[in-house]
Amino acid sequence: MTYVIAEPCIGQKDASCVEVCPVDCIHPTPDEPGFEAAEHLHIDPEECIDCDACATACPVDACFPLEDLPVDQERFAAVNADFFGGA
Ligand code: SF4
Ligand code: SF4
Known part of the structure; x- marks a missing residue:
């Protein structure tokens, strides 16, 4: 299981999640x-170690556990994985 960043992040990208992620697995960071x-x-x-910190920090509820992704945002699972070279 993993967490996935979905549609609400578009236009937000405030990086609150980057600051709280204990394993620095959210990219690109503002420094990259x-x-x-x-x-x-x-x-x-x-x-991702499924700690839920990003979901708690996100002001627009864009971070979802994979199994809780809304049906109309399921494509974001592949979009996130593909950014790192595919799942
Ligand atoms: S669930 Fe935890 S480890 Fe996974 S991306 Fe969010 S903050 Fe990082
Ligand atoms: S905290 Fe939410 S809106 Fe901000 S960058 Fe992370 S996923 Fe996007």
């Missing part, structure tokens, strides 16, 4: 190349 160009942030499914 590509942050400005990224439509939204992504969670590395290989690194």
